[in-house]
Amino acid sequence: MRLIGKAAGILAVTAALATASAPSMAQTKVTISQAFQSMLYLPFYVAIDKGFFKKEGIDVDKETAGSPTAALSAVLSGSAQFSIHGPEWTAIAAAKGADVDIICNVVNGAAVWIATTPDFKFNSIKDVKGQKIVTGLMPTTSTSLFIKLLKENGMDAKSDVDMLQVQIGSEPGPFIGGQGKVAVLYEPGLDQVVAQGMKVVLGFPKAYGPYAFSSVTARKGVDPKAAQGVVNGMELALRYMQTNVDDTVAIAKQEFPTLDGKIVEAAVRRMIAEGVYPKNVDTTPEALKVSMDTQIALGNLKEQPVYDKFVVRDYVKKALALPH
Known part of the structure; x- marks a missing residue:
């Protein structure tokens, strides 16, 4: 009995020492509000699934707001610390x-494509004139x-084409159903119509190159520890996706x-092949400018946001320095 008691004491001391020597990173709880459950936000889901946020001391509560403005409103009201959506909404606010x-950075390519029916002859965007x-x-x-592409090519969205606007995500239905020979699509709608024999004629990711399409937004007074943990977790996820494509597909x-x-x-x-998912969390001045130019052309913004005041790179620099 004395030996058993002694052994138990040794085990207790060993356990205590192990606990004391383990990293004492307490989990910081945060709420991240995403605009939608979207394939574009796959880096966010990978960070959760692979435990990258937890590795950085962040316990994430994922919420789905239903729209970019609702997700951003959650940050503005304080019900969420972070939101994920297009940076244009943050710039407008x-x-x-x-x-x-x-x-x-979350999405760094203009993740939009134009598809047509197999019989449609497409040599340039001007071929869509007069089409639904x-x-x-x-x-x-x-x-x-x-709309911006039409304008750049001397066409007007109101007079030169007939746009059938439908709920986001439902575009494949009327397109495959024959209500138009041309469709503007996100993923996975694009590959849904491709599987039905439709053809991809133009990809905005290749046309525009780096384009700040989706980002993580926060208030300027956000807890820096929490913000660093979120950015670190996203950096680890983006790295993982580039080298573990099969597992990334499985998570999706x-x-x-x-x-x-x-x-x-x-x-x-x-989206990986066309650079829609970035290789790291950095948002370059060029990518932001191209993105904001779209909003300026549409009249949603009067001028470019000042990069150094709008893009916080302190967290990004530390995340990029994480060991590979």
Whole structure:
């Protein structure tokens, strides 16, 4: 009995020493409000699934707001510390005096494509003149980019095309149903119509290059420890996605169980290959300018936000320095 007691005491001391020597990183709870459950936000889901946030001491409560403005409103009201959506919404709010900025890149390509029916002859965007175009209900970046592209090519969205605007995500239905020979699509809608024989004729990721499409937004007074942990977790996720494509596809299938697995895989591989998912969390001045130019062209912004005041790179620099 004396030996058993002695052994138990040794075990207790050993356990205490192990606990004391383990990293004492307490988990900081944060709420991140995403605009939608979207395949664009896959880096966010990877960070959660692979435990990258927890590794950085962050316990994330994921909320889905239903729209970019609702997600941003959650940050402005204090019900969420961070939000994920297009940086244009943050820029518009900041221009009106809101104390918000972006701290992390999530999507760095203009993740929009134009598809047509197999028989449609497409040599340039001017070929869509006079056509009915199935596209997302404004305000949305897909339709905004399409309108801007028309304008850049001497066409007007109101007079030169007939836009059939439908709820975002439902574009494949009327397109496949024959209500238009041209559609402007996000993923996974693009690969849904490709699976039905439609053809991709123009990809905005290749046309525009780096484009700040989705970002993590926070208030300027956000807890710096929490912000650093979130940015670090996203950095680790983005690195993981570049070198572990199969596992990234598997995570996407878990996040979107009602979609055909082949469609999910095609969409994820397309977005990785075309640089839609960035290789790191940095938002470059060039990527932000191209993104904000779209909003200026549409009249949503009067001028470019000042990069150094709008993009917080302190957290980004530390995340980029994490060991590989």
